[in-house]
Amino acid sequence: MRSVLAIFLCLGVVMLAVACGGDGDQAAEGTRPASTGGTSGGPAVVVDGPASRYAPFLEEISRLGSFDVYPPETFGIAAATWSLTGPFSSITDGxxxxxxxxxxxxxxxxxxxxxxxxxxxxxxxxxxxQVHIFDTVEGAEQGFGAYETTTGNAGGDELSPKGLGNESFAYELKEGLVSRSEVVAVYHRFVFRRGNVVATVQTYGAEPFMTIDPAREVAVMIDDRILGNTEAIEPTPIPPPIQTGSGS
Incomplete structure (x- = not known):
């Protein structure tokens, strides 16, 4: 069985490798608005790939804050890759x-x-x-169930935000500290299924500032693309991230 952080798509190796200083957009503690948009229920649509069409662009994500794309963690997922990294107890099972x-x-x-x-x-x-496309709605239902089981077994706390898509769930996991600070780090994961698509959104932030709402807001962007409320087009080539500041 994978570790808790592996099941929560551990970002620690990536994030703890680099920490930069400087000014940034600052959020006040406990002031994030509740995420209440999107469509809970509705049609179980069947869509075609590529899956990248349904992931929000940088311009969309930037409505929530100041972000850059991290190219090493931006890639397509084939069935063989999902067998290795998905919600499975072993590669053979996957x-x-x-x-x-x-x-x-x-x-x-x-x-x-x-x-x-x-x-x-x-x-x-x-x-x-992560956006995952299955051949059928029934297959996506099975995939969603696997994510729900493994995430639930990872030791986090289940949350109850407004639902999204045909089915959804959300969890929070507090794990360690942010860099060398004394501030508790927290992961939030929101997973939903719409028709033959299963999407997972995970955030990593500082516990005093974070709720499930940013993750759900990103999930709404994905669902709007699946439903056709936002045009689903393939992204342009991804620019390298902008590194600012220095420090530890």
Whole structure:
């Protein structure tokens, strides 16, 4: 069984490797508005790939804060990759389930805050998005159930935000400290299914500032693309991230 941080798509290796200083957009503690938009229920649409069409662009994400794309964590997901990294107890189990459930393709993208961990200590956060497309709605239902089970077994606290899509769930996991500070780090994960698509959104931030709402807001952007409320087009080539400041 994977570790808690592995199941929560651990961002620690990426984020603890670099921490920059400098000024950034600062969020006040406990002031994030509740995420209440989006469509709970509604049609179980069947969409085609590529999965990257349904992930929000940098311009959309930037409505929530100051972010850059992190190219090393931005890539397409084939069935073989999902078998290795998905919600499975082993690669063998993953390979069997990917075939049985008709896993088609996926896409992973990570957005990092300006000033990185220094920005996290000011109220910004990391966002990791995965969009998974299955051949059928039934296959997506199975995939969603697997994410719900493994996330629930990871030791976090289940949350109850407004639902999204045909089904959804949310969890919070407090784990360690942010960089060398005394501030508690927290992961929030929001997962939903719309038709034959399963999407996961995970944020990493400082506990005093963070709620499930930013993750859900990103999920709403994905769902709007699936439903056709926002045009789903393939992203342009991703520019390198802008590194600002220095420090530890």
């Amino acid at each position: 390979e069997a389930k990917a075939e049985e459930w008709g896993y088609n393709e996926g896409f992973n993208i990570q957005y990092q805050p300006r000033n990185l961990l220094a920005g996290v200590l000011q109220g910004n956060y990391y966002v990791t998005i």
